[in-house]
Amino acid sequence: MLVVTADDLGLSDGVCRAVHRAHVDGIVTSTSLLAVGRAFDTAAAMLRSTPTLELGAHLALVGEDPPLLSAREIPTLVVAGGGFPLSYRTVVARGLAGRIDPDDVHRELSAQLDRVIGLGLPVTHLDTHQHTHLWPVVARVVTELAVARGVPAVRLPGSRRRGPVGAGVNLLAGRLARGLATADLSTTDDYAGLDESLSMDLPAFDRALAAIAGRPGTSAEVNLHPGEAGDPEAPRFAWASHWAAELALATDPRAAALVRQHGFRLGGFRDLAQGDA
Template sequence: MTRLLIVTADDLGLTRGVNAAVRRAHEDGVVTATSLLAVGQAFDDAVAMVRDLPALELGAHLALVGEDPPLLSAREVPTLVDRRGAFPLSYRAVVLRGLAGRIDPDDVRRELGAQLDRVLGAGVPVTHVDTHQHTHLWPTVGAVVAELAAASGVPAVRAPGSHGHGPVGLGVRVLARRSRSTLRAAGRATTADYAGLDEAGRLDTVRFRRTLAEAARRGAPTLEVNCHPAVAGDPDLRRFTWGYRWADELAMLVDPQVRESIASAGFTLGGFADLDRYGAA
């Protein structure tokens, strides 16, 4: 029996170049879903695009970190921002604040609720929720994300994980187990397996094939792989210092050999709406 593969392009709305890359990766490649960044500078352009692509599943990419500002003011969400009203740049700040007990779940609920409402307002069915830099792995954030998804009727939430070695991989796996329990308790569907955190920004053709082969050996019935395509030379990406090879990921996603590799590994492309047929985790 074939297994379900969902290929999700994250950061839709980050720049117009990212939007154009997601469109091409869907129309000419293997991307079946995307996640829209409500705080992104190219949000309106992204909304116009997804309305024109009914086969591309839309998710909400909720942010508590990053270079783009929150939707709410510092006065409304004081534990999430600095005095300028800016998010921290890295998920590490969320972890440190969480460990210190300095994240107010009500602040998280207000900001992420506003972001989810903005994506829902696009007028396109929203099939899933995930977070920028996977901050919903942190239990306080994850509980709010599951709650918001359930209250809004969004059926699925990403369950990130790691198959890497070392302390980061171990920490992610510990948090991921708790995250999956939270999602089950909230009645939200997710895939049984996941890849993309370990490979973020470096998912070229060779690594994608290796990722598929490793997932096939694990044998889970459903797999999400998230990626980060962008067009080469996008000037609006210069402000980001992530070191991502955005254009390499786009080239991989439209490579005809990748589609052949997916079939050879025993996967069928689909979306979060197909989870019920394959047995959602």
């Protein structure tokens, strides 16, 4: 079973439209909503009219959009001006220096998750913007929130890169996996999307599926970042140039054919909770 998740729902109106199209006309089965995104209300309306699209919370400690709470409430999570740092690298550096207060993380991510839950729609999974929940302080909070709010699944990122980056990701992923198992939370058996972030074209998708299709009954997640070409919000994001390409992939009939060719069927996080791989 393959879960194809469109991240960053709520980032812009164009991203919301792209995610909807990637689901209705393509292979996307799940999406992750940014509570801090400018287009949160647009996303909410789309989700209410599209009940077949699974909803997760895309919890953010980095990025161009500001936190829900004030800098005074979460001082160890913000930079000058009260915004989030742009990159996960700042989270890692502060974590290594012991400069992230877990209570700050809990306050901000609680507020974000509660905003998503407040839509009154089933929330099937949690993940994080730029995969910051690989970092142990964030991982603990995300795990605790999933249990406390009754969210049954959490993304487990991984890497197939050789070298220190891939080794570091997988070391942290192993620790996260043990925490999720202890908390009795579901996750997929395999994953792709971190290594291919914002470069997931058809050949990369084929390679990713080939790498994760080795075992019968395997469940896996692939995450994408679909968006529209010419989105007026795109200049705010250095990585927006890849949005349209990932929408094209998601809606390409050849991508659906590859899913079948590699022995997967499309599904969602609900299937994990039901033990259906």
